[in-house]
Amino acid sequence: MTWLTKITPDLSSRSARAAFANAGELHRMLIGLASSQLGEETMPSPRRHAGLLFRVDEGHTGPALLVQSHERLDLTRVDGIGEAAERDLSPFLDGLEKGREVRYRLAAAPSKRLGKSEKNADRLGDRARPGVRAYTRPLYGEDAERWWLDRAESHGLESRQVLSTGLGPALDPGKSGRRGVRLQVTRFDGYAVITDPDAVRRAVVEGVGRGKSFGCGLLSLASAEW
Known part of the structure; x- marks a missing residue:
């Protein structure tokens, strides 16, 4: 359930x-x-x-x-x-069908992984650290929207409209104040047509993208006529 x-x-x-x-x-x-x-x-x-x-x-x-x-x-x-x-939510999720139009909302931390190199480390303002295999760069604006549109398609949604809103960082200093988690969050709102109901259900249940412990990844759907 x-x-x-x-x-x-x-x-x-x-x-x-x-x-x-x-x-x-x-x-x-x-x-x-x-x-x-x-x-x-x-x-x-x-x-x-x-x-x-x-x-x-x-x-x-x-x-x-x-x-x-x-x-x-x-x-x-x-x-x-x-x-x-x-x-x-189970009755709503079980009733999703191919071709159905839905409204959606998702808060996510869109990012791009960069290979480990001095150039990428300098670009991010970060020193190369032992054991780090890749660096991550947050995405904004049109780049963030492209990130979501690619994932929407892979998760069984054909987005017909998208509006992105930067929400600022999601933070977790930890109980000691030293953890320092900071994710740049973007909210995506819009309309989409379901192309693969099973993929959509998995995306809703499992979440989308990274940062799920910090308020990202929850994909909310509602009937477009609501």
Whole structure:
């Protein structure tokens, strides 16, 4: 099954402000909400095991956190943070058909991998480091849109319209403040026609691109007539 949960934070709450401080804190909060699915044993990728993907959407009344998971989250842990609502996405995903037009939204960290060389290291303002095989350059504007259009096609969507919006960086300083994760995020909105329903379902369930632990990769679909 695939569940979608919407959490609307109460930003007057200290707990909510702490949870929404950065992408890393949100990730750690969501791992806690999925703890009943993960058990007590340590595993290499708890996010992937629980199917966790998330995105923060800004609305007229403030932010809303959208969370996707394989199982229902423990919403008793949201007390003191905000209000939550959930729905089962499985009927919608099962009903996707070839030729159907949908609206989509995706927040992603489009990038291009560069080979390890002094030239590329200098271009990125980064010194060549032992053990690093490649460097990654974030993409913006038209380059970011081309990145998404290529992936949309491979994920069973023929994009008919795309609007890209730079959202700035997703951050995770870590609990010690030394982790230093920083991903440049772009949101893609538009319309598309489904060309491969199975590929689309996989993209929704598994996510798109990198940075899935930091608020990237959640592909949201809705009927175009909504």
